[in-house]
Structures are given as C-alpha cells and as structure tokens.
Amino acid sequence: MSELRRPIESGVPDSTQFMHPTLVKNYGQWAWHDRPRPGVLRHVAESGETMYTIKAGTQRQMDVYTIRKLADIADEFCDGYVRFTIRSAVEFMTPVEANVQPLIDRLEAEGFPVGGTGNSVGFISHTQGWLHCDIPGTDASGVVKALMDQLVDEFKHEEMPNRVKITTSCCQINCGGQGDIAINVQHTKPPVINHELVAGVCERPAVIARCPVAAIRPALVNGKPSLEVDEKKCVCCGACYPPCPPMQINDPVNSKIAIWVGGKHSSTRSKPMFHKLVAAGIPNNAPRWPEAAEIVRNILGAYKADARAWERMGEWIERIGWPRFFELTGLPFTKYHVDNWRGGRANLNTSAHLHF
Amino acid sequence: MSELRRPIESGVPDSTQFMHPTLVKNYGQWAWHDRPRPGVLRHVAESGETMYTIKAGTQRQMDVYTIRKLADIADEFCDGYVRFTIRSAVEFMTPVEANVQPLIDRLEAEGFPVGGTGNSVGFISHTQGWLHCDIPGTDASGVVKALMDQLVDEFKHEEMPNRVKITTSCCQINCGGQGDIAINVQHTKPPVINHELVAGVCERPAVIARCPVAAIRPALVNGKPSLEVDEKKCVCCGACYPPCPPMQINDPVNSKIAIWVGGKHSSTRSKPMFHKLVAAGIPNNAPRWPEAAEIVRNILGAYKADARAWERMGEWIERIGWPRFFELTGLPFTKYHVDNWRGGRANLNTSAHLHF
Amino acid sequence: MSKKMPETPLLDQLESGPWPSFVTGLKRLATDEGKPYADYMKSLLGQLELSYETRKGYWKGGTVGVFGYGAGVIPRFSEVADKHPESSEFHTLRIMPAPGFFYDTKTLRDLCDIWAEHGSGLIALHGQSGDIMMQGCRTEQVQQAWDKINAMGFDMGGAGAGVRTAASCIGPARCEQACFDTLKAHRTVINDFTDDIHRPSLPYKMKFKFSGCANDCANATQRADVAVIGTWRDDMQVNQDEVKAKVAQLGRKEFINQVIRMCPSQALALNDDDSLDIDNKSCVRCMHCINVCTKALKPGKDRGIAILVGGKRTLKIGDLMGSVLVPFMKMDSDEDYERLLELAHNMLDFFAENALEHERTGEMIERIGVVNYLEGIGLELDVNMIAQPRTNSYVRTDGWDEEARKWNDRKTNAAE
C-alpha cells in the first residue's frame, strides 16, 4: 500500500543535472553581461563562451498544456533546458546567437510576451487569492492579469529609469512582499464576529494574542463564551482572522485596495526600503480593478517621465521629495499617510530639508 | 521700598541700539563673506561696505575684570560695540581693515585666543557643573578649560575638515546639547537612596513618574514610607535625582564620563543627527580629566587626518563606516554600543552595506 | 456524461488582453473532457466565478498530509461545496525545486503527467517562497501524487511552524556578480534541515534565502529569517580602459551623474583623465557602480558572505528587515559551507528554545535584544552589525572595562 511508503527525504535536488551544459561548464566563471535588446541577456564567460537568455512572461498559475508548450520550445531551441525566475518569468537559454530571434518570435507567437529584463516593468509577484487561499480579501491572479495586460508594453521595453518590481497581496499579511509598487488589500472596518462559530472553532487565547493592539477581549455573548472587539482600538489588520475564521474581516465593500510605493529589497545604492502607503480606499473592483490599475499607471507614468537613470521608485521619490510625488501624481495626501504606529516618529521630517 | 517695585516687563531689548552702525546700515543687505585668516570673517554688503569680525575665545564664566577688559578693547577698536556668539565666543567687529591685525595682537596679548571660525574647533559649549548646578556629576568649567588648553591650536587654525562643535554636560540631562563630540557624565550604578531624607523632601509619585523604565517603587523602609529601585531595570539615567535629591545618583567613582560623537544640529547636507556613544567608563578625573581629553584628541586626530573637506564628524563616520571609526581610533566596541532602548532596531544595519 | 461548463461572465473578462491568461488555462483544463480533472476544474471555475461575483473567498483549511510528514500539503476545503461539489477539496502540494529553479523538459513533462493524473492539472511555478505548487488535489489522491513526485527525486516543501522552502538567486550558474555559490549553500543548508521542514515543531516558521550579492535578487534581506548575501572584503576589480570607454559612451556629465553622484558612500571620484578613483575603504559593496559598468568593474577576489537575520512581513509588529549578524565569512571550501550549516543549526536551535509561540526570529530578537541573541548562538559582536551606536544614555555601563577588555583581547588575538 502506497499509504505506508516512507518518503525519501531527499531535500532539494542537485541543480547541475538540470542546467544547460554551457552553464555547467562556465559555472562561476562569468565575466560580464549586457542586454542586446529588451528581453535578452548576453552573459559572456571568462572562457569567451556566451549564453543568451530570452525571458518571457507567464501566468504563473499554469495548466499542464502551458507548461508542456514551454517544454516544447525549450526542446526546440535550448537543448531541453529551461528555468524560471524568482518572479515566475520563464528563461530560455541558448549559447547559439542564431536561436535568439526565432525563439523570441516563437514565444510571442505562442502568447508569451518577451521582456522583463533590465529597466523594464517585471512580472508582478503573485499570491494565491480566491483561487486557493483561505483568507484572501481579493484575487491575485486576476489582479496580476488585469495589470499586466495594461503594462505589457512596459514589460517588453526597457524604458523605465530602473527595474520596476510590482507586487500584489490579497490580504494584509503581504505574502507578495515589498515592491516598487504594491497593490494590497486594506481592510477598513473591524472584523464582524460570527459568535455562533467562535465557541466551536476558535482558540480564544491564541486569537487574543495575535492582535497587535490588544483590541480583542473575551466576552459572553448570548450566554456563550465569545470575543468582542474594541472598535476604537482596532486597526483593521486582519491578523485575528487566520487563527479565528469567525472574526470575519473580509467584506465585499469594506475590504479595499491600497497602493504602496518605494519598497526595495536590494541593497544597491540605498539601503533596502519598505514600501510606503500612497493611496487607499480603492474599490476591490473585480474582475479588472480599473481604479487600482489607473493609479498604478499614473504612478508609473510619473516615475518614467521624471526619474533619472538607475533610480528605483523609492530613490526617485526621496530625491524629488514626497511633496512633489503627490503633486506629480495628483494623489491626495491625508492624515492616514502620517505614520502613527510604533516608532512612527522616525517617519517625520526631523530636519529643515524641504521640497518646494 | 524696592521690595514693592513692580518689574518693567520689557522683554528683550531692541538689538539695533547695540549694533555697530555699519551693521545697522547694511542690515539684511549682506552679499557674501569669506575668511581672510582664521579667526577673521569678512562680510561684504551689497553696498560694498565691509565688516571684519575678529573672533576670540573666552572662559564664559567671566569675572567683571575680564568683561571690562573686553569692553576696553571694543572701545579702542570697534567704536564701543561687541557681541558674543551662541557658543560664548566674543566677536569684535570693525569696518576698518587696518584695525584687524592690531586687534588680533591685542586680544592675543590679553590672553584671548583668536580663532574659532570656519573649519576650526570652536569653543566648547559650557554648562554649570559644580560651580552652580544642584545635580552635577562633574564640573563643566574645568572640563572645558582642561580641554581647550589642549585644543587651542585647533581653535586658532582652520585645519579641520569642517567646523567641530564640542559640548560638555555635567549630567545626563545634557544641557550642553548634541555635539560633534560630547563629553558627558554617565552614571554607572543605580541611585543609592537616602531613606532618611525621602520622607522629608520627596514627592514620591512625582519621582516614580520620572523614571523612564519604571524601576522605582514605593516601599516601607524601617517603617517609614520610602522608595526602592529595581536594580535590574535601572538604566542609571539620574532622572530621579532632580525631583528627589535623596536618590543619590552622583558618586565620585561610579559617575563616569562618556564620550559621544557625530551629533549635528545643522540641516546642512545631511539631516540633523544625534550624537552616538563611543566611549564610556572614563574616570571623572578632576582637575584636568586627562583620560577624557586623550580620547577627544584621539578622535579629533582621526577625523582631521581622514575626513574630507566639509564632512562633519558624523558624516565622515557614516561614509567610512563605524568599523573603520573604531579601527582608526582604536576604541573598543562593546555590547553597550548596541542600542537596546525603544526603537533601537533602527540603529541596526538592515542592509548588505558593509565596510571592510 | 460530463458536467456542464459553468457560466463565468466575470472571469471571461480576464481572457482578453495580451498577457497569458490563467482563466484560459483553467478553461482549457475544464473543457479537456475525459480527463480526470475536467469536471474538477469546471467546479473550481464555478466557485471562483462566485468569488468574483461576491468578492469573497470560499476556502477553509483543515488537515491533510502524507505519510511520514507533518507538513507540505496546504489543505483547502470549499465552503460552497453544496454549489460546487467536485472541487470541494482542492489541496496544494508544495514541492521544492532544484535551487535556481532549473529544469530539464523531461522533468517538467513528468510533473505535468503526474498532475494530469492525480491533480487538477494546475501548477504554479513558483510560489513566493520558491515552491513548485501542485495546486488542486483531492484528499484521496494526495498520497499517490506525492509518491510519484518523490520518486522523481523531489521532496516536499515547508508549511506551518517549521523550516520553510528556501530560495536562491541563479548565482554562479549564470551571474558574474555571484560572490559565493548560492546554489550549493542553499542545498547544503536545506538538505540538512529536512526534518525541520517535514515535521514542523518550531515556535513559528523559519526561512532561509541566498543572494549572491547585494543586488539581492532572492529578496533575502526582507523576506527571510536568515538571509545569506554575497560580498567581498578586498578592493573591487577595475579595468580602467573599460571605465574610460564607459565615460566616453555616457559622456562625462552623465557618467558623473549615474556613477559618481549615485554612489551611496561617496567612494568614487572621476580623475581628470577619465579613470576612476575608488576609495575601497568607504565603499559599502552596494554593487551600483558594478551594475552600471559591467565590463569595467567587478567585486573583489576575497569573496564570501554576510548573514542578515530577522526579516519578515507584517504580522504583529509591522515589517522587519533582516540586520547584519555576520559581516563576513569565507565560502570557498566545503568546510566553509559546513560552518555556515553549523551556524544555521545554532540559529534554529536557539529559535526553537527561546521564541514565543507564533514569534519569528526577528520578533524574538526585538524582544530579547540582539546582544543576547548573539551570545545565545555563540557569535561575536561586530561593528558592521550596527548602523550606528546608541544615541541615548539609557544603559547601565558598569561592566564597561570588562567588555572593553574582551574586545581588545579579540583584536590582539586576531592580530597575532
């Protein structure tokens, strides 16, 4: 019986077996790279050998047909090897320069946009959403698709000041991580407690412990042990919901979208940055989220027009200043932008540095 | 009876009456300035008129003879006007270039070092200490005198990368403020409570409220209401001492000197900075504090040798990195340097920016 | 007698437009009549359409696993199984790919075949932590699917309060900036923690990520409890002729703007002959100038890693970034990799013993203080750990002399 088969606890496999021989041969011996055109990298090894990488977008959530199609292409042009990037783009590598254009043509023909290299808008980092997660306030695949449809030209061209890393997260937990632009769910009302369920499913001390502002108290409701939320304190973070599904935070109207900018993981030039809230109260308008997409395009447009070469979104804004960011994008500045969480003072302007 | 005379609540007098006519005439019309030599400023007005300022050091705590001597000099060279700077240096101003050298000679002859302009070490900001304050852990006038004796050449010459603002504070309250270098008292043991006195003089709730770490509790000692200190919690800040003198924090041995660097008030280039702890445990060695002076000279020497033009102390260290600062000065780096106060995380290196 | 395709007017709007459509993929599966997943996916589409209509999710968790392991399957049971019964169970198997996400096409096809047989036919390459997510599996199929995947040489990824699937940048396999072997480090560490991945019993999750340089293509600093990042200690390598070529290409003013002016530590100056004056002592190894001048500049030769600890996302106290705990370790020999592994174990053990429930490493450090954490895992203080020393006087320093002596002794020993 397969039920009794002990797993082979093999961990991760050795990558070498899956690497193109040119990579194996020049492992650790790469000398420099450039980008002959958007979507294409050329890495040259100390040995003089060259590897071309053609990068294309995918939908990440792939049906087996899509994956098999990618495999077909890899067989035809890349000696049967392919890889995916950390952002779920697909990379085809070939040492044969003559393969590059046909490969691009083929990918485009099959509906995989070629791009995402250098100073382009990369593929949006993707989370689970309504398709799979148990706590989402919105979908992820849909948001990503709707946005990438609008940003595909920016994916295919390298016309941004620097790389643009966009992320989405379908709840405030933020599995999508920090981004130059992040499109995240932001709840705007305290959870509505389903008291019927609390008694049954919730470990009350655990959920009380999760609340960052101690807004949850044990309570007797209709004679049964339940919970209550201090609505004055609650910051609508949704942290109580995963451990206690009766704390219903998701709401078709009050779970909104917020947009954040200027997150940065790299330590390149500036230190890594967290993304900063710029717009909230945006309707969770499935299936194409036009209001959110509009703001994203607006921000990207301002960045593209105004930032300097190599400035990431957050660095650009630091240079031009937040006043100018709000001016250029026309986004309203509100009291919600002013940090009032622990240590929020660090986000005040404690200097005479001013932007006019 | 004078006791019944109502004060004339006149506030601050109009400065114009005390200003040299050349200043009054060119008020708000200055065009540019330079420094013909250390200790001398030349300000040129739009009108073409020129004002020379000759700056000299004082002891701040001046006897009437010293002040009268300064007045004599001002009468002789400056038409009877003189001013003091925000750091208690004295400034003699004259529109007559021919007065400059004789004035310098006279000041030097009378024992007032001329300098403190531009990229020199300015006069040390001064607090009260044993001469007048009710809570000092050390003297201020003595520390300042002992240090300035050693730094007088740096006061008279402009050989530092930028201005150096040194401060002293005779207790942790820090009336001397932030400095490129700050020489401050740092207590190293919790207060020893004089229980006899507590009952008599101390408002217990007030002192309990002052403690930043809630280390003070009401207690009954020998049957009388007193206080006790949780020595595990106490951070030896001395904040309980001013409201409650029986909380004896000052100690001839355990009240030490600490040295801080990189404070900066200006918003010039970098935003204003707080000074950072670099050395502690230094004996409070009156009357000349040789150990503290030695460390100050060491730090100044490293800064002078290594920093670039216009870099303030803190900016220099930010560029070269703290590892190199400790290397160049040979000062030990300890766990006490690592911030563990509220928000201390902000002082960790949250990046891959490294200095080797 | 196959199930009818549900009406999906909302989802259908996600089929137009130039970007590859997941809806088209789902429909392709749903309409692949005769395949075990066809009705399954019709039902799934129905539920998803409902979510789009009502703007609510309908999955809940539960307990599903494979024999021998305590984690790796993300169980999903539908709350609307009455309306969409076939997809009432839609679990995900998290499978760890080879470091660097490399595949040959046979492997990809084999995975597809397994998933066409036992699952929904829907695979995500990859999850944000780096797993192959085989999405959509009925409880009864989970073990069989797993057995086949496992037999292929793949193992299950992390979930729950254990060590999680790691991620690494492509590193030396194709990147000239890699200062250590990210793929080897990834494999060395993760394959020694399989027990903690598969039988989670930590206070909360623990993630490792490996980036070959400060560009941090693996997002390690902010998204891993333990971020391993390549760096170098000696001077960067310069080819002044290529520098001059770059100056010529960009023009002087623009070269100054893009390179000199953007260096975060003002370590670069342009000589009057258009060669570069590099102050390697000030350089913070940020990679910027190297990125701009890929032919002219390179990391130095004395390479290794820095380790940053404590990164995580939002829950409980707000996002935390990792912070430097180890500024440099050589990563040349196998022994070096073993030392990294040993350190990783120390970190895990300390975390296991000292973290509160549902507390990440970063939060634990925030609570106990980084100095105590260092002592706990047996690491020494280093100045690179801090952005700056304390700015407040709220500290009891009566052990100063003793601590100063320790430092001085270390320095003397190091010098000997």
Add this chain to the structure above:
Amino acid sequence: MSKKMPETPLLDQLESGPWPSFVTGLKRLATDEGKPYADYMKSLLGQLELSYETRKGYWKGGTVGVFGYGAGVIPRFSEVADKHPESSEFHTLRIMPAPGFFYDTKTLRDLCDIWAEHGSGLIALHGQSGDIMMQGCRTEQVQQAWDKINAMGFDMGGAGAGVRTAASCIGPARCEQACFDTLKAHRTVINDFTDDIHRPSLPYKMKFKFSGCANDCANATQRADVAVIGTWRDDMQVNQDEVKAKVAQLGRKEFINQVIRMCPSQALALNDDDSLDIDNKSCVRCMHCINVCTKALKPGKDRGIAILVGGKRTLKIGDLMGSVLVPFMKMDSDEDYERLLELAHNMLDFFAENALEHERTGEMIERIGVVNYLEGIGLELDVNMIAQPRTNSYVRTDGWDEEARKWNDRKTNAAE
C-alpha cells in the same frame, strides 16, 4: 579683617595653559580685597575646591525670587555652609540679552558695576539657552540687583515650567544667508510671552529658537520646542561666472567632490563648460553648496520660514528632534510676524491644556499623534511634514474618501 584665601591646589591646576582661566577670574575677585564680593568668592573657591577633591557637587535648590515674578532666579544654597559660610547662598539671575547677543560697552560696564555691588562679580555670557547669567547673589541682594538691571532695560529670563529665554542667530545683522529677520521674530514672539516667562504655569518648559537658514546656527531643531528656520521657495540665485571661478580654484575633480557629490539630493550637476546645472525641484535647501560657494550661490528671493516642533534633550524617552509642522510662511510684512505670533500662541495654549505634567511639546505630540496636534492648533497637513508616509498597514482608513476630498478641495481652492 578679610578672610584668608583658601588653599586650592586642585583648582590651581586650571590656571596654567593657554585658554582663559575661570579660576584666575574667580581668584581675581576673591583677592579684590575690600570689595563686597571678595570674601564671598573666597568661600566659593573653598567649596569648589571641595567639589574637585570629593568629586561631588554641594548645591541644593530652594525658593528665591523677585517681586512680581515667579521665575528667573535660580536659587542655590550650599550643603557645606558650615565649612564655607559666606557663599551659603549663591543664586543666579537669568537676564535676557538683546537678540543676537549685541552689546555696547556702556551696557556691559553697567552690568559689571551692578554685579560688583550686589553680586559675586561673576557673569556668564551666556547660558546655553541664551541668558546673561548673573551668577552668585545672596538672597537679600537679589531684588536690588534686579531693580537696577531691570531699570537698564533688561528683563528676566525663563526658568521652571514656563516659556524660556529664546535664542536667535545673528541673522540679517551680519549674515548674507538669513532668509528672515531672526532678531525681529525673536523679539516679536518673546516680548509677547513675558507673562508666561515670568509666571510659569505650563506643564513644563517651552523654548523658541530662531535660525536664519538651514545651517541652524541657533541649534533650533534639536534644542527648541519651537524652531523657526529660514528657507526659500523659488530657485536659488546663481552667478555662473563665480561658479566657474570656484571650479577653477578647486579644480574640477575637487569641485565635483566637494559640491556635486555632497549635495544630499543629487540636485547638482556640473556642465561640461564648468557651469552649474541646478535642479531646484530636488534641492532641499540644505545650504551646503551655498556655504561652499559664498560668492556664486545664494538662497532664492522668495524667502520665509519653516517651523519645526518638538525638539528637546534626553529626559524620559531620549532625545527628540523637532519635526516640520509648517514648511513655509512668508515673513516679510509686520502682519507676517503677527501670524507667527498667533501660531506661537496657539502652540502654547494647546500645550498648556493638553500636556501632562513634566511633558515637553515633543513628548506630548509623540503621545497624542502629530495629526491630532495639528488639528488642535488649527494647522493643515502638509507633505513636507513627513520624511515618508507610513510603511505599515496598521491603520483604520474608513474615512479615506472624506480625507481625500478635504485635500482635493484645499488644492482646488489654492489653485483658484
């Protein structure tokens, strides 16, 4: 029959060396036989020598004042009056000088004469807050001394929980960088708060400081509850010929290093013809390039002030810097100065009503939140107030639309 000079072997060691010695000054007074202060200062020297010997201070506070005022005298009673009886009382009168610390010599001499008659002969020019500190006075002499000083046209400074003596940089009197009249602003504000200076009844102290530009020679940002700092809104003034002269003087490389590379906002570029390319939109008005090129660059012509609030030193939560509350106000007409005064009153009133005991403005804002403070004093939000927007999602935003509308209305109104 005068008192014997005490032995001061420790203090004597502070008489040598090139810097002016306060000990020599004290001895000069102590040995000025026949003067009322001679024995007083002998006794003081004895007590001070004791402090140097034992490394302890021997003063305690008490209550001493002048008729009509509740503060301004710092009372000092000796704890070692048994050994040093003449100096058992050694109070200080804090007297506010003219803004900018200007004197004519007659005034200085008159002050000296008063202090020779009624005090110790020891005067500090000036205290860290900016007072003339007439140091060392017996209780019985305080009122007489004060009457004479007051008659000269001087008033008492602050102490205790009230408005404190202010400080201002020399500003337009001699500095080409001054963007407003620091001396006028100082006088306008302070002279309207005399009641709060002289009869302190606030929760704690409140300080104003005035600096004419971002160089902040008055240390306002960090040492004042309300810091008024000059700045400008339009483009800075440039003389390109002087720029070229400066480039020639320093050399190109060094000019780039000292000016271009050091601009905090990368607002400067050097054109190939050695003229300066200034991006005034990025410039943060930091003054650096202007400081370096005093002849070539100047602040713009549309000048005014920014107001930073909340600076203070260490007590209770660690040092606080002021932060921007008002990014720009014109400061040309008398009405402008009146508006500043009105705002200062609002700040004081709000502080008086809302701060806890012994809480400074900065701590109060920290506790109640800057947005509430703004509302309290009737100021509008401005983006320059923040270094960056919030980085955490812990906020209830259900009033978003309303707040957005407010902002948009303001912008529309401003545009009209």
